[in-house]
Amino acid sequence: MPKPLIALDWGTTRARAFLISEAGAVLERRIADRGIQSVPAGGYPDAFAELAGDFRQAAPDAAIVLAGMVGSRNGWIEARYVPCPASPAEIAAAAIKVELDAQTTATILPGLSCDDGAFDVMRGEETLIVGLGLSDGIACLPGTHSKWAEIRQGRITRFASFMTGEIYGLLRNDSILARLAEAPSESDTAEGAARGRAAAGRAGGLLNTAFAARTEVLAGRMAGGAVGPYISALLVGQEIAGAEALFGKGQTIHLVADGALAESYGAGLQARGHTVQIVSPEAAFVAGIGRLAAGLPA
Amino acid sequence: MPKPLIALDWGTTRARAFLISEAGAVLERRIADRGIQSVPAGGYPDAFAELAGDFRQAAPDAAIVLAGMVGSRNGWIEARYVPCPASPAEIAAAAIKVELDAQTTATILPGLSCDDGAFDVMRGEETLIVGLGLSDGIACLPGTHSKWAEIRQGRITRFASFMTGEIYGLLRNDSILARLAEAPSESDTAEGAARGRAAAGRAGGLLNTAFAARTEVLAGRMAGGAVGPYISALLVGQEIAGAEALFGKGQTIHLVADGALAESYGAGLQARGHTVQIVSPEAAFVAGIGRLAAGLPA
Structure with a gap:
């Protein structure tokens, strides 16, 4: 009851x-x-x-x-x-x-x-x-320490954490890249994100492609306002690539996010060919705690 | 003259x-x-x-x-x-x-x-x-912003930077991993380095494997003293993997380093099957500036 x-x-x-x-x-x-x-x-x-x-x-x-x-x-x-x-x-x-x-x-x-x-x-x-409420699928929960989980036959079979949000903050605010970063205009956001997504696919890996945020600005080829969006999209792309290596490609991703995170992860996932279903964190929490409460021992 | x-x-x-x-x-x-x-x-x-x-x-x-x-x-x-x-x-x-x-x-x-x-x-x-003094070869210069360079027929043909040293400092001192890190004993250093090198080869990538420094300590499976050596070896391994993707595998790497960097990069390179030639930064600088000085216009 x-x-x-x-x-x-x-x-x-x-x-x-x-x-x-x-x-x-x-x-x-x-x-x-x-x-x-x-x-x-x-x-x-x-x-x-x-x-x-x-x-x-x-x-x-x-x-x-x-x-x-x-x-x-x-x-x-x-x-x-x-x-x-x-x-x-x-x-x-x-x-x-x-x-x-x-x-x-x-x-x-x-x-x-x-x-x-x-x-x-x-x-x-x-x-x-x-x-x-998945029987089978992959969930992505972005955040300071993002989580990806695999669900099979209604059980959470395995999951992995990614330090994406925390490393974004460190690079954006505390690294050498911070000195060049400026508040982004709308076009900076679009340009930085597109460049960051492309950089995530480059061969040198995160340690190399993060540095390009500096050199591209010093060379006058990228605006300072694009630095933050570049780092964000680069890290999201690296997280998705790592999760693909762990959980496979070509699946529908159930993205638990809203606002800016829903937008950046949605774009990053679509750019890599994933189908995305977005659920808000509140909706997921309320449904989940309801299910768990119904199953609690008396 | x-x-x-x-x-x-x-x-x-x-x-x-x-x-x-x-x-x-x-x-x-x-x-x-x-x-x-x-x-x-x-x-x-x-x-x-x-x-x-x-x-x-x-x-x-x-x-x-x-x-x-x-x-x-x-x-x-x-x-x-x-x-x-x-x-x-x-x-x-x-x-x-x-x-x-x-x-x-x-x-x-x-x-x-x-x-x-x-x-x-x-x-x-x-x-x-x-x-x-290379005619052909690959050079690795570790540091805050490591450089790798390719030399062909005596010319520096291309190079790439890696934010390895800087990101090490951010993770070791300013991230959530810093709270668990302790001064390493000798066995912590060896254990952390071995685990970090192994983690660099795992599928999830840097954002995922860095987080394991936290969870392995929380689970009582790794000492707090191993956190710093783990992060260091993980980042060195990721840098080497990125450089291999850019410059190829199976070559002799001319490592310009001394002290702890020579040790950690030497170990990381050997673990990935590279032959390593170590030159101290002073020796390389003195030889290089001598060659360049000899070629200066009068």
Whole structure:
């Protein structure tokens, strides 16, 4: 019997709280800079009250499910990684209970691990992947540490992380390339992105092609405003190439992104011949936490 | 008729000055944190006197030749890039004269440019490459922005830069990997380097394999001390793979390096099946500037 759901995507720097109806509709949403790094030891019940106390008043019988870094070693309590391959039922079965107050428990979802030669982990993204509802397919979740996952027969069989967003920030803001970078005009954005996508296919690799952002500007062949878009498209192209090498080519990619990331990854994927299905992170999270909540042990 | 030579490798942050005998022996050497970024406009004659004034007293008839960033737009005076392919004679012919005082001129060597799809430049490394005295071969000059060059029939035909050293610093000191990195023990260095070299051959590419430095430590499978050596060997391996894609495999690589760089690049090159000839940067510079000085127009 479904009940309303209070669901939190509780990450390192931010928390997103949702009140979701029995039918799966988002009734309320909130985003706050109240990630686990801002919560002191023992402070989770208070932080939860701050984030979603009014949702509890609105829906006193709601189930409460928390996903993301809240279940990490540095969070409320550690919910261990479930090794891949993992089904939604196996993920739900590894959830653990915490006490919000004497009358009320919340459920913390685990993360996933994968040992595909190198060890890898995710925490939070597995809920979005489950939300895609795929029986078979490839999911791409761009971000600071992008995740790609393979789903077979409804189980997440393996996945890989890419430091794309973080390395973009380092190159754009802290490297020698930063000195030449300027705020892009609209044509700079288009030109830089086209050049970066082309550079991702060049033979020398990332360490070589990143440097060209400098030399092309010094030679007067590229505008300073194109440096950021060039680096971004180059890194996205390198990430996609790496993911193709791991997960294969020529498949539909389920891209969990919105805004600028949806645009840049969508363009990068299409340029390399992929068919793309775009789902917003909120839609994927709400669907995924609903599926996992339905499978939780009583 | 050879004369003694006062030669400066005058870079952005550092300057190296040499007094070289007619026979090519280094009689005196000096290194100072007196790169061009520390020299004010108009301050070059004074900076030169500070760096090598006593060399002039010791050898009043010496030729004076300056290489490196001193010839850049931000240096003493711009000596334009010579486009590849370029012979030592063509490089020497593009040198320009500056006045140290009313009686004395010095010669500033140009840099090299290459337009092999993407535009690339070097300034200073060309002198070391000339110093290798190769008729045909591949040179590797590791550093903040490593250079690889191809030499055919005595001319530098093309080259490519790699941001290896700079990206190492960003990942090791400023990325999420820095938090887990510790000072390496001897066994950490060996283990991290072996793992990094292996990771450079994995399918996911740099953005994926860099992240494994984090997850392998979190999983307790790699020591924090191995993080730095892992990143270093991974990047060196990626640089070599990129250079192989550009310049071909199975050749002798003339490695211009000493100390830790000679060790890490030597190991990385040998692991990928290359034969390696190591030359120290000083030996390459002294030989190169001697050859170029001999070819200067009167």
